[in-house]
Amino acid sequence: MSILTLKDATIKFGGLTAVNSVSFELNKGDLFGLIGPNGAGKTTCFNIITGVYEPTSGEILFNGKRITGTPSNKIAQLGICRTFQNIRLFQSMTSLENVVVGGFLRHKTVLGSALCYLPGAIKETEKLKLQALELLKLVDLDDVANTRSRDLPYGKQRRLEIARALATQPQLLLLDEPAAGMNPNEKKELLDMVKKIRDELGVTVLLIEHDMKFVMNLCEKIFVLDHGEEIAQGPPSEIRSNPKVIAAYLGEAV
Amino acid sequence: MKTFSVGDWTKSRLISVVVALIFCFLCQLAFGGDGLKIYLRLLFSLVGIYVTLAVSLNLINGITGQFSIGHAAFYQIGAYTAALLGSTYFSNMANHSSLLWLFMAMIFSAIVAGVAGFIVGLPSLRLRGDYLAVVTLGIGEIVNIIVKNQKSLGEAYGLSTAKYESTVFAVVLLAIICIAVSRNLLKTSHGLAFLAVREDEIASSAMGVNLTKVKVTAFVLGSAFAGAAGALYAHTKGFVGPADFSMDTSFLILTMVVLGGTGSITGTTCAAIVLFIIPEKMRDMHDLMLGVPIGVAIGIMVGVGMLKKIQDTFHGDGKVRFGMNIGSMVLGIIVAYGASKLLCTIHGLQTMVNGQLFRMPVLAITLVVVMLLRPQGIFGHNEFSWSWVQKLIGKKNVPEAEVAA
Numbered sequence A: 001m002s003i004l005t006l007k008d009a010t011i012k013f014g015g016l017t018a019v020n021s022v023s024f025e026l027n028k029g030d031l032f033g034l035i036g037p038n039g040a041g042k043t044t045c046f047n048i049i050t051g052v053y054e055p056t057s058g059e060i061l062f063n064g065k066r067i068t069g070t071p072s073n074k075i076a077q078l079g080i081c082r083t084f085q086n087i088r089l090f091q092s093m094t095s096l097e098n099v100v101v102g103g104f105l106r107h108k109t110v111l112g113s114a115l116c117y118l119p120g121a122i123k124e125t126e127k128l129k130l131q132a133l134e135l136l137k138l139v140d141l142d143d144v145a146n147t148r149s150r151d152l153p154y155g156k157q158r159r160l161e162i163a164r165a166l167a168t169q170p171q172l173l174l175l176d177e178p179a180a181g182m183n184p185n186e187k188k189e190l191l192d193m194v195k196k197i198r199d200e201l202g203v204t205v206l207l208i209e210h211d212m213k214f215v216m217n218l219c220e221k222i223f224v225l226d227h228g229e230e231i232a233q234g235p236p237s238e239i240r241s242n243p244k245v246i247a248a249y250l251g252e253a254v
Numbered sequence B: 001m002k003t004f005s006v007g008d009w010t011k012s013r014l015i016s017v018v019v020a021l022i023f024c025f026l027c028q029l030a031f032g033g034d035g036l037k038i039y040l041r042l043l044f045s046l047v048g049i050y051v052t053l054a055v056s057l058n059l060i061n062g063i064t065g066q067f068s069i070g071h072a073a074f075y076q077i078g079a080y081t082a083a084l085l086g087s088t089y090f091s092n093m094a095n096h097s098s099l100l101w102l103f104m105a106m107i108f109s110a111i112v113a114g115v116a117g118f119i120v121g122l123p124s125l126r127l128r129g130d131y132l133a134v135v136t137l138g139i140g141e142i143v144n145i146i147v148k149n150q151k152s153l154g155e156a157y158g159l160s161t162a163k164y165e166s167t168v169f170a171v172v173l174l175a176i177i178c179i180a181v182s183r184n185l186l187k188t189s190h191g192l193a194f195l196a197v198r199e200d201e202i203a204s205s206a207m208g209v210n211l212t213k214v215k216v217t218a219f220v221l222g223s224a225f226a227g228a229a230g231a232l233y234a235h236t237k238g239f240v241g242p243a244d245f246s247m248d249t250s251f252l253i254l255t256m257v258v259l260g261g262t263g264s265i266t267g268t269t270c271a272a273i274v275l276f277i278i279p280e281k282m283r284d285m286h287d288l289m290l291g292v293p294i295g296v297a298i299g300i301m302v303g304v305g306m307l308k309k310i311q312d313t314f315h316g317d318g319k320v321r322f323g324m325n326i327g328s329m330v331l332g333i334i335v336a337y338g339a340s341k342l343l344c345t346i347h348g349l350q351t352m353v354n355g356q357l358f359r360m361p362v363l364a365i366t367l368v369v370v371m372l373l374r375p376q377g378i379f380g381h382n383e384f385s386w387s388w389v390q391k392l393i394g395k396k397n398v399p400e401a402e403v404a405a
């Protein structure tokens, strides 16, 4: 069953068409890769899916419902959450607090309860903290739960972003270059982690990644973007031998 | 992690409320009495009012990260609301000097100022950074100019209001409530969402935080507390005039927040107390020889220079070098003293100058010095807690979890 559908999604920034008539479809439980050279428009795709930008034309469907132009925070509530290519953690907050903010969107207590420090708000905060701790365990960061996120090394910051996104209990998780800046060992762990997220939590994953080996090993379906346009779409084996893809990545081993 | 229990909660709440009330009552006894201590009472009340103002602005500027610099506008709206009410509808009641009336005035002023905050905040909080600063600055001036030109509001002369003499109890209580509300907020997940907006708007929005709602809420809350503080001001002084709510007032409140550490309730509170008392106390400064301020300036430059040097040399190793830092400060003081003595022997520098002239420059210099040495404010993002003190004085064995708790 289709969970996310892009239909002829197009966005123009002034004279530049960053994404040009892109269409693809993700089914529930997919591990879907979005690749392409630098500046191809991958991050921009994420931005139009998550409501950072509204597409100039075309539409985006989530679970069959049109979400084009819905504000970011509503999108998160609907069940799509993302990480950022240029890490955007809440820097002066601890790892645990970062993840708690992720879980906050489904809060039930009113602000007044928090301002008066009533049992409802306290219990909810405790519940969110426990849930956050579980997620930190999942991404293997429970030992740094109380460390300020800006003090974490790069690889851990990326994993923390994943935990924070998972805290929103998404059906669809968008990962923007999650392996960037990681060493081979960390990449291996990340690969297992993403598989676990899909298999155990049942979250559909759409990810952007530059490391071809990583994408080919992980994803079951791949979409290739170049200059904002689709050049190929299919399983890794097809993509690997596609002459257009090879041309776009000129010289790189695919 | 400790888990929640209703019994503990009830007990700790009861104790805090009782302690707070006793504290207010003691303040009333110490500073609120009639007789010779009128000046002291006024000073104490104003300190309390400014603590409320600074902590409420900290909700907007520090915790939510929206740079608002027109806080005096809401203070003014609250003060005039209370003054109008006091001089018209409730004048008879006020003669009975009932606390109840005072609280009613406070609540009413808070509501009016909160509504004003909502009307101003809803459109302007969509603006970012500098734009919001300019708009709020403008609002502050507009409110003051409207008041100055409104006959029913006393124009430039102001309004006198029924005076409720002993406001000390209410002033302290309001300050405590304002601090408690901020603190409570930060202890719950709601508060973390506010902080998240300060840290990164795009990311918090992507996590499902409603930016407009959070910002407007912070703005309305902050404005409402400022309004309540205004009501107390009106009844402490028995008189309100536009001069008390000028841009200077807004900047004084802003300085308190920035100096104390944007986001830190403890820092803001301390800064409000110190920054209000210093200029007030300097009102009765004697005339001094011109050599003295010059000597002091040299001393400050030496001290600050040394501190800055220490900071740069040991950049980022995370240790606080108390010995060296205190040494630099002592050196600065000695240099200031010596230089003053020496300079005062020079004939040309023996001219007498009015000490009061230095009231405002002292604030400016403090601000410059703090921004040089600690751009994040004295307390940074830290709050007072015993484990934090332990960490500060270098006890290594405090586990991180404890510090966070």
Ligand SMILES: Nc1ncnc2c1ncn2[C@@H]1O[C@H](COP(=O)(O)OP(=O)(O)O)[C@@H](O)[C@H]1O
Residues within 6 Å of the ligand: A013, A016, A018, A036, A037, A038, A039, A040, A041, A042, A043, A044, A045
């Ligand atoms: N807000 C924006 N305004 C103007 N141009 C933009 C904006 N966002 C992205 N672009 C442009 O769109 C193109 C695609 O960018 P991006 O999606 O970040 O590429 P990538 O595939 O490397 O993630 C780039 O040329 C970039 O400069």
Ligand SMILES: [Mg+2]
Residues within 6 Å of the ligand: A042, A043, A044, A085
């Ligand atoms: Mg990108």
